[in-house]
Amino acid sequence: MTVAVDFKNVDIVFGADQAGSLAMIDQGATRAEILEKTGNVLGCAGASLTVHEGEISVLMGLSGSGKSTLLRAVNRLNVVSRGQVLVKDGDRTVDVVTCDEATLRRLRQKQVAMVFQQFGLLPWRTVEENVGFGLELAGVPEAERKARVQKQLQLVHLDQWSKKYAHELSGGMQQRVGLARAFATEAPILLMDEPFSALDPLIRTKLQDELLQLQAELKKTIIFVSHDLEEALKIGSHITIMEGGRIVQTGAPEDIVLRPANDYVRDFIANVNPLSVLTAWNVMRDRRDLEQGDNGWVWLDRRKTTRFKIDEHGLVAAAERDGKPAVWVSCADVERQPEEGAQVFWANPGTPLKTVMLAMHRSQTAPVALFDEGSRFVGAIGIRDVLSAVLRR
């Protein structure tokens, strides 16, 4: 995978005494200590993060945690005090921290587009003039600009509103204009600074869905700032949690939920519904950890109600439930299956935990087997595995 944006030991300090503050950062001083000693505000310290092409990397944290500060270092809206921010620019990479004005401007026009929390639309311009703003700054000829703007407006379903002024639109529509403006530049990297936070919950969910749809098509690299963990878990392929200007934990959504690095992260995820992120893979016991019986039989659960006979290819040869032969059925069809005692459900590692639980419910708490794409047996989930995952014990 190609790296799109690479933060390397980024320190950002706001204020006059840069050297003094950096020295304090090196000694591990907190934001409050630095403020008291130097009068400077610590934006972020020692931040290293790699964002790969095509992923949605979410920066999370409470307000003041430095997440927006770090994001805005990518297009130098915030000046980095020390460290590197490497941004992919065609075939090469540019260090935004040290590059000259002309390079920075080209990056901003062609490589990195931005969507703002308060939309940042120009109220005296119509919707189409707003969408064309970035292209206009880059000197794209009018005819081409018009065509590209029309395309973007259709993409965000605003083509009928193109002649309206930005302030005549609702908040959700205004942010669509903001999205279209960013997409219109065809920049591969997109910075989104709490883009949906100012919207009401229904519209927010809708725009999140639309963003995911667009992303499936456009495959941008998105760095997304949010203070809402549900949002982060929904759209992020990676989540980075920040506190007091420092990165606390980086990982896939389920890593964060299953293995919080400290109490700060634990507090963050306290109210998250684990069912929205966990998959069968996250809770299963590996087949090697299961209790082995004779002749290739493997017990799927600790209570020894269900067992599989596995052949040398890893495929299931026979199944037994409560001492009687049973059939194995896919979880995907759980809704359509009659409730019978003699069946064992199986799932794929990517199956949502919710579906697995439904299957357990249908089969009087029988364990669920996990098969990989080649139908090989990889592990099993018992009722206790589910409970401990949901309760995070």
Add this chain to the structure above:
Amino acid sequence: MDPISKFLTDYKIPIGPWGKAFFSFLTDNFDTIFRAFSNGLNFILDGAVDLLLMVPPVLLALVIAIIAWFLQRSRPLAIGVFLGLIFIINQNLWKQTVQTLVLVVAAAAMAMAIGVPLGIWAAHKPKVYRVMLPVLDLMQTLPTFVYLIPVLTLFGLGNAPGLIVTIIFVIPTAVRLTHLGVVSVPKAIIEAGEAFGATKRQLLWKVELPSALPTIMAGLTQSIMLSLSMVVFAALIGAGGLGTEINRALGSRRIDLGLEAGLAIVVLAIVLDRMTRIGVGGKK
């Protein structure tokens, strides 16, 4: 006199003599330049007045009403402008009104031409604004009569000194309102401009000025109104127009004449205000 006050007055700082010496120096050395400038300016202003007076008054009133319609897209406003100007013709003050109009429009235009760039500069450089602020205060609060005298000695009598005095009085407003407009451009849209790679110049023309335009236009309206208020003072140093009529009415205690000229100024003020104000008609 008590001894302390006597002591202080004995060592009076010679501000007056210094100022006088400064202006004597200017008149002694650069008199021809100032006079030439003054003559040139007078020629232009008088020429403009003569040109406008060659047009039949009713026709000119109609043209101004049409301009009003173009600016504001409002028929009632255009009709109102026309009727107001007809009233002035009816009062037989047309010539004086045209003289005043030329002076006011020229002064406001010059004040904006100088004040808007200064205001933008001040908005971008807070330090510049801090230096500029006391000068602006001085220009606005120094009683008008005080700078009538040096302007008179430098430029002589006529329309030109009247114009210069008016410009000095009006510039601070143009600067202040432009400054206000540019510094109150929302940070969010400036950042949007920067984030999409605007150059400094693009930022000014495509973000800052459009955003500040309503405030700058308010500055224009204010400039015109303030210029009108200076008409009577400018008349004291020889600028023609309605101000001259009012001064004459004052000198000869003619209530009727004062009332007529005064009303003409009010009508002219309303006409110009409504023509230049943003958001009067249907247009935004």
